[in-house]
Amino acid sequence: MNTSSEDYHALLARHDAMRLRRRILAPEGSGTAPRRQAPVEQAYDGRADQQLISACLPFVSPVEDLVEDLYRYLFERHPYLRSLFPESMAFQQAHLVAVFHHLIGNLHRPDELTERFVQLGRDHRKLGVRPAHFAAFEAALLDALRLRAGVRWSAPLEEAWLRMLRLAVTAMVRGEEEAIAEPSSWEALVTSHEMRAPDLAVLRVRPQQDYAFRAGQYAAVESPLLEQAWRPYYLARAPHQDGELEFHVRARGAGSVSDALVHGTRPGHTVRLAAPRGALCLPSAPSDDLLVIASGTGWAPAKALLQQITAEPARAHRVRLLLLDAVAGGAGRTAPEPYDTEYLEAFRRGKPWLTVIPAAQDTRTAGVELRALNGVLPPRPGAAARQHVCLVLSPEAEDGAGAQTRAFAERLTAAGVPSAHIHHDTSLTAWTEPAATRTGPGLLSA
Numbered sequence: 342m343n344t345s346s347e348d349y350h351a352l353l354a355r356h357d358a359m360r361l362r363r364r365i366l367a368p369e370g371s372g373t374a375p376r377r378q379a380p381v382e383q384a385y386d387g388r389a390d391q392q393l394i395s396a397c398l399p400f401v402s403p404v405e406d407l408v409e410d411l412y413r414y415l416f417e418r419h420p421y422l423r424s425l426f427p428e429s430m431a432f433q434q435a436h437l438v439a440v441f442h443h444l445i446g447n448l449h450r451p452d453e454l455t456e457r458f459v460q461l462g463r464d465h466r467k468l469g470v471r472p473a474h475f476a477a478f479e480a481a482l483l484d485a486l487r488l489r490a491g492v493r494w495s496a497p498l499e500e501a502w503l504r505m506l507r508l509a510v511t512a513m514v515r516g517e518e519e520a521i522a523e524p525s526s527w528e529a530l531v532t533s534h535e536m537r538a539p540d541l542a543v544l545r546v547r548p549q550q551d552y553a554f555r556a557g558q559y560a561a562v563e564s565p566l567l568e569q570a571w572r573p574y575y576l577a578r579a580p581h582q583d584g585e586l587e588f589h590v591r592a593r594g595a596g597s598v599s600d601a602l603v604h605g606t607r608p609g610h611t612v613r614l615a616a617p618r619g620a621l622c623l624p625s626a627p628s629d630d631l632l633v634i635a636s637g638t639g640w641a642p643a644k645a646l647l648q649q650i651t652a653e654p655a656r657a658h659r660v661r662l663l664l665l666d667a668v669a670g671g672a673g674r675t676a677p678e679p680y681d682t683e684y685l686e687a688f689r690r691g692k693p694w695l696t697v698i699p700a701a702q703d704t705r706t707a708g709v710e711l712r713a714l715n716g717v718l719p720p721r722p723g724a725a726a727r728q729h730v731c732l733v734l735s736p737e738a739e740d741g742a743g744a745q746t747r748a749f750a751e752r753l754t755a756a757g758v759p760s761a762h763i764h765h766d767t768s769l770t771a772w773t774e775p776a777a778t779r780t781g782p783g784l785l786s787a
Contacts, residue, residue: 385508387448390501394445397498401489404441408434410485411478419477427570444505455512460618462516466525467561467571467615472517475510482506520616526563527552527614532585534608537680540592541638542603543577545585546612554580554617556649557642557731559766561615562588564601571615572598575736577641579648586614589641589681591737599737619766621733623649628729631660632717634749637667637735640681646731647688647695663698663717667735714752728758732765743767 401407412430416423426433447454486502487494529546536542554560556579561571578587592603606612621642624631631650635643643662650660664679689695698717730753734745750763 385451385504387451387454387505387508390504391445391448393498393501394448394505397490397493398445400491400493400498401486404438405434407485407489408437408441410488411437411481414481414484415477418481422474422477425474425569427567440509444509448505448508451508454508458509458512459516459519461509462513463520464516464561464615464618465513466517466520467563467613472514475514479503479506479510523616524550529586529612529614531606531608531610531612534606536603537589538591538678540603541680542590542606543681544588544590544602544606546588546614547583547585548614552584552586552614552617554586555622556580556645557621557623557764558617558619559621559642559736560586560617562598562602563613563615564598564606565611565613566601566605567598570598573618573736575619575621575638575642575645575733576617577644579645579652587641589638591638593737621646621731621764621766623731624729624762624764627655627658629658629727631658631729631731632663633660633731634663634665635733636665638737639733639735640664640679642733643731644681644684651692658694659696660694661696661698661717663714665734667737714749714756726757726759729762730758730764732763 398404412434444454482502483499486499490498527548527550529548529552531544531546533545534542535544554576556576559573559575561573563569563571574588574590576586577589578585588602590599590602593599602612623646633643633646647660647662667679685697689697732746732749732753734749746765746767750760750765753763754760
């Protein structure tokens with residue numbers, strides 16, 4: 342029996358198919374469909390709006406309360422939209438607070454904001470968000486702003502907030518339109534589930550539709566135990582003719598998507614996948630010297646990259662794999678032990694182009710880990726200019742090891758590695774890809 346969520350997403354899929362069909366049969370300029378007059382776009386300089394909004398932000402602060410009022414107005418007027426969100430709104434509200442702060446703090450860089458929100462629009466398709474929903478969101482936001490500011494609210498302030506919001510919304514709608522030809526999500530059958538540690542599972546899944554991706558990318562995953570809650574995981578297997586995908590998942594605590602996948606998922610169950618994303622990839626041209634640095638479940642994309650190199654022998658000039666100790670998952674936690682070592686030992690045999698550099702003992706602090714690069718980077722001046730680096734550190738950590746990744750990237754750049762040669766993703770748990778948590782009926786504990 343289908344749930345209301347399944348019915349809703351099925352309806353959206355049919356609607357998107359109709360939109361795509363109309364676009365194919367009546368392309369722009371064909372004369373078979375009326376054309377909208379495209380508005381003349383003017384460059385937006387957000388500095389003045391940034392200054393005004395920042396100066397008056399205390400009128401509507403704390404932003405957490407503003408967001409709570411926003412969602413209250415939204416769901417009161419459009420109850421059906423509640424089904425697009427997880428049962429617990431705590432993380433979603435914190436997520437939107439972070440979005441607002443990011444928008445306000447970066448309005449002086451509208452091009453960068455547009456690029457990021459185009460991607461966010463593509464990603465929101467999996468949640469069932471469509472352009473018509475943004476009008477309801479805008480109205481709810483304005484009412485929440487007026488409520489919070491009271492008599493201090495003004496027309497210039499409202500116009501500044503609207504310009505900021507519409508910059509983001511226009512980019513998101515563009516991203517949604519650009520992605521209309523791809524499914525909003527893929528249903529996948531779990532074919533195997535192996536526990537490699539008490540808190541870590543390796544899952545194999547087979548999507549019901551073709552799923553095109555590159556080695557090094559990640560995909561957001563939804564468990565039926567936590568509808569509308571998604572968490573990104575790296576794909577741990579290069580594209581293969583059998584179509585199976587592999588994920589390495591470390592549980593992050595009761596009520597999380599990772600906990601549901603590790604402790605509540607078995608072969609025969611199904612999950613939903615979003616479209617593959619990510620900037621981590623092999624160099625476009627074969628590199629004489631490729632350094633792959635990984636820790637924790639960062640081994641997953643490293644594994645996929647090595648498999649891809651094996652499938653393309655022309656790439657295999659010299660590859661070095663530096664494995665570091667994982668970052669501890671939070672205060673008071675110990676760093677997890679390495680896993681999948683038997684696979685790596687078997688894989689490296691007969692591959693003279695691959696050198697595995699084990700981590701020095703006790704490299705769990707950023708300073709010591711940075712010193713692990715000593716002797717790995719070319720000592721000769723200018724030699725590092727030919728180096729390419731794939732960098733992925735403990736994506737399972739609460740902050741995605743973002744600070745550590747930045748420190749490594751800075752160290753590599755200082756050593757002479759061109760920034761364009763350093764391939765890595767920003768934190769997977771950033772606001773663009775929330776690690777949503779929710780406690781629902783029957784959800785197991787850790």
